[in-house]
Amino acid sequence: MSVVKASHVYKVFGKRQNEVVKRLEEGADRNDLTKLGMAAVIDASFEVEAGEIFVVMGLSGSGKSTLIRTLNGLWSTTSGSVEVLGTDLAKADASTVRKVRSKHVSMVFQHFALLPHRTVRENAAYSLEIQGMSKAKRLAKADEWLKTVGLDGWGDKYPQQLSGGMQQRVGLARALAAETDILLMDEAFSALDPLIRREMQEQLVELQSRLNKTIIFITHDLNEAMFLGDRIAVMRDGRIVQIGTAEEILTEPADDYIAEFVQDVDRTRVLTASSIMRQTKAFINVDSGPRLAMKTLEENNSSGLLVLDDDRTVLGLVSDRTVVTAAREGHRTLRDIVEKTDLYSVSPETPISELFAPSSTAKVPLTVVDENNRLLGIVPRVALLNSMADPGPATGEIPAVKEELEPLVVSPTAGENDSQDGAAFANEYDLPSESVSSNESVSSADAVEAGDDAERRGL
Amino acid sequence: MDFMNPRLPLGTWVSDFLDWFTATFQWLLDFITLILGGLYDILNLAFSTPIYLVMIVILAVVAYFAAGWKVALFTLIGFYVVRALDQWANTMSTLALVIVAVIVALIIAIPLGILAAKISWVSAVVKPILDFMQSMPALAYLVPAILMFGIGQTPGAIATIIFALPPGVRLTELAIRQVNSEVVEAGQAFGATSGHILTKIQIPLAMTTIMAGINQVIMLALSMVVLAGMVGAGGLGGAVVGGISSLDVPLAVEAGLSVVVVAIFLDRVTAALGQRTPIERARKAAAASS
Numbered sequence: 203m204s205v206v207k208a209s210h211v212y213k214v215f216g217k218r219q220n221e222v223v224k225r226l227e228e229g230a231d232r233n234d235l236t237k238l239g240m241a242a243v244i245d246a247s248f249e250v251e252a253g254e255i256f257v258v259m260g261l262s263g264s265g266k267s268t269l270i271r272t273l274n275g276l277w278s279t280t281s282g283s284v285e286v287l288g289t290d291l292a293k294a295d296a297s298t299v300r301k302v303r304s305k306h307v308s309m310v311f312q313h314f315a316l317l318p319h320r321t322v323r324e325n326a327a328y329s330l331e332i333q334g335m336s337k338a339k340r341l342a343k344a345d346e347w348l349k350t351v352g353l354d355g356w357g358d359k360y361p362q363q364l365s366g367g368m369q370q371r372v373g374l375a376r377a378l379a380a381e382t383d384i385l386l387m388d389e390a391f392s393a394l395d396p397l398i399r400r401e402m403q404e405q406l407v408e409l410q411s412r413l414n415k416t417i418i419f420i421t422h423d424l425n426e427a428m429f430l431g432d433r434i435a436v437m438r439d440g441r442i443v444q445i446g447t448a449e450e451i452l453t454e455p456a457d458d459y460i461a462e463f464v465q466d467v468d469r470t471r472v473l474t475a476s477s478i479m480r481q482t483k484a485f486i487n488v489d490s491g492p493r494l495a496m497k498t499l500e501e502n503n504s505s506g507l508l509v510l511d512d513d514r515t516v517l518g519l520v521s522d523r524t525v526v527t528a529a530r531e532g533h534r535t536l537r538d539i540v541e542k543t544d545l546y547s548v549s550p551e552t553p554i555s556e557l558f559a560p561s562s563t564a565k566v567p568l569t570v571v572d573e574n575n576r577l578l579g580i581v582p583r584v585a586l587l588n589s590m591a592d593p594g595p596a597t598g599e600i601p602a603v604k605e606e607l608e609p610l611v612v613s614p615t616a617g618e619n620d621s622q623d624g625a626a627f628a629n630e631y632d633l634p635s636e637s638v639s640s641n642e643s644v645s646s647a648d649a650v651e652a653g654d655d656a657e658r659r660g661l
Numbered sequence: 662m663d664f665m666n667p668r669l670p671l672g673t674w675v676s677d678f679l680d681w682f683t684a685t686f687q688w689l690l691d692f693i694t695l696i697l698g699g700l701y702d703i704l705n706l707a708f709s710t711p712i713y714l715v716m717i718v719i720l721a722v723v724a725y726f727a728a729g730w731k732v733a734l735f736t737l738i739g740f741y742v743v744r745a746l747d748q749w750a751n752t753m754s755t756l757a758l759v760i761v762a763v764i765v766a767l768i769i770a771i772p773l774g775i776l777a778a779k780i781s782w783v784s785a786v787v788k789p790i791l792d793f794m795q796s797m798p799a800l801a802y803l804v805p806a807i808l809m810f811g812i813g814q815t816p817g818a819i820a821t822i823i824f825a826l827p828p829g830v831r832l833t834e835l836a837i838r839q840v841n842s843e844v845v846e847a848g849q850a851f852g853a854t855s856g857h858i859l860t861k862i863q864i865p866l867a868m869t870t871i872m873a874g875i876n877q878v879i880m881l882a883l884s885m886v887v888l889a890g891m892v893g894a895g896g897l898g899g900a901v902v903g904g905i906s907s908l909d910v911p912l913a914v915e916a917g918l919s920v921v922v923v924a925i926f927l928d929r930v931t932a933a934l935g936q937r938t939p940i941e942r943a944r945k946a947a948a949a950s951s
Contacts, residue, residue, distance in 0.1 A: 274850055276846060276849055300853075300854065301852065303849070303851060304851055304852030305852075307850075308850070308851060309847070309850040309851070311843050311846070311847055312843070313841075313843050315843040315844045315847035316844070316847075317847075317862060317865075317866075318866070318940060318944075319865050319938075319939035319940040319942070319943045328851060329851045332848075332851050332852050332853050332857070333852075359950075360943040362943065362944065363946070363947045376851075386850075
């Protein structure tokens with residue numbers, strides 16, 4: 203069920219608002235209408251589901267702060283409707299809107315917006331004060347929430363005595379204390395320095411896993427959006443350009459603007475194993491004999507096979523050597539020779555950034571498995587390198603590979619090429635980079651997918 | 662009317678209007694006289710009845726709790742000197758008149774300032790009127806005031822109120838407008854009513870500046886009260902005016918010095934009160950710990 207529903211929301215500032223809306227609906231550009239009025243939000247429609255973190259991302263002036271303020275009625279919409287838990291804010295009277303705010307929607311502000319003349323505890327209790335709770339009760343409750351956000355014992359201080367990060371925790375405690383289903387966060391972490399910001403983001407995710415609120419989070423920071431957002435709406439010049447998960451926006455940007463925007467994002471934190479994993483045929487059922495295994499090895503030009511159960515549960519792997527030995531010793535199945543030591547399994551949701559360490563030491567590609575340990579795909583090292591290469595030479599990954607591959611055709615100006623060329627280069631390197639890695643580990647089964655080492659084939 | 666030698670009989674029109682106004686609204690003027698005069702009489706009686714030493718101690722205690730021992734010490738010595746200059750009765754009369762004028766001025770100025778901060782057309786209307794009130798020579802208020810209220814304390818109080826009012830309105834409006842809009846928005850976002858936002862957020866946060874406005878109102882009222890001596894308001898003003906008209910140097914100096922004592926007392930006490938608002942308390946607590 204959608205908790206917040208915005209349909210065709212327009213917000214125009216200025217004298218002739220309705221005319222601006224009409225002209226925009228007819229397809230006019232908002233920059234041509236500045237004499238009539240300033241359109242801050244144009245035709246925004248979206249639904250936010252219960253328990254979701256919905257991030258609205260855009261640069262300053264994109265209308266995101268105005269949009270979030272229409273969601274709790276701080277701004278009325280010029281046209282279109284906003285429904286919060288079934289209440290249409292445009293049609294509700296002032297006291298209904300106030301009730302919606304105090305009971306259902308609370309807000310965290312960019313510059314904290316704490317009351318400087320009140321103590322931290324009184325600030326945290328402010329939302330409860332408006333709900334009409336008695337003083338003793340609300341202060342006790344405020345203390346609980348301060349504890350939840352990690353500010354135990356700071357209740358008697360004044361906001362000025364706290365650091366920015368701590369002040370925002372008070373803001374968060376105040377919003378959480380209201381125990382509303384919906385939490386609006388307007389650039390809540392933007393005023394904090396990067397380390398604190400990261401800490402707050404992690405705390406928010408942790409709190410969210412316990413409290414399961416519906417959070418609408420505004421930010422101009424793409425990395426923050428990607429880290430927090432279950433879904434992200436990207437805004438530009440008042441319009442929502444794309445709504446999707448972090449991966450969708452990264453891998454299928456709706457237009458050049460978004461593509462350019464996501465270029466600098468740290469994709470290793472956003473992309474997950476599932477988006478770079480590959481299918482493989484280099485696997486074999488555990489009940490097959492060594493002869494079949496040898497045949498499969500040969501068909502796949504591979505030096506190792508994954509061994510699976512009947513329902514694709516990953517049991518381990520066999521290397522070319524053990525298969526040959528087993529065939530010589532007359533084993534009927536592979537059950538006795540399955541090795542588990544080199545196998546490293548990850549879930550499809552694991553961010554790429556967490557794959558590098560295991561991948562660098564593993565002798566075989568990482569296996570991607572579901573919660574029942576069933577095989578979904580594999581992540582060979584080359585796929586990992588490729589995912590890094592995508593943004594282009596600027597990341598510095600390409601030159602590093604290039605050096606080891608001196609004999610290959612590499613023009614000295616490659617580093618100056620634009621990103622598309624860079625991607626093309628990276629693709630050319632697919633095979634070579636694979637062979638580089640398999641050279642490092644002689645007995646490895648690295649080439650399960652695409653290895654074409656002549657010596658191995660001779661086996 | 663000769664175009665080359667224009668003469669606009671504005672003064673006559675105003676005078677005629679005042680005559681009409683006085684005749685028509687005599688009941689209103691009587692009522693105002695009753696209130697202002699009554700308030701003044703009560704205060705003056707309260708100040709003058711105790712023997713002067715008791716009154717000095719009371720003033721010193723007020724000064725001590727508001728502004729500390731230094732101001733209290735000054736109050737003790739200053740008002741003792743006033744008594745020694747034989748200006749005690751006049752000083753108490755002036756103090757009473759100032760307090761009456763300030764109370765009335767604030768009752769008008771603060772709500773008007775809040776309204777002006779909240780409603781833009783009120784601000785647009787009030788601003789030129791305040792400009793007019795401030796730039797008009799103070800003595801020019803006195804004549805119509807005498808016309809309407811006769812000689813005595815009331816026209817003095819009226820002229821004082823009009824003269825002292827503008828900074829109260831202006832600084833209140835400024836103070837409310839200066840309150841961080843995000844904090845006000847926070848109040849709205851949590852569902853507070855505008856009354857709650859005004860009393861729990863805006864006024865507490867604006868209090869320091871509002872107190873500065875009140876301080877200005879008091880100082881202007883004191884300066885005007887002296888001029889009001891010309892219309893028979895008595896007190897120190899009367900003494901100064903008397904000193905001027907009879908070239909009585911000793912009297913003028915002694916009365917003038919007493920005005921200074923009262924001025925310093927009122928200024929220090931009200932300025933100190935401005936440092937005791939909730940927001941200043943929080944600021945001090947923060948400064949003390951860091």
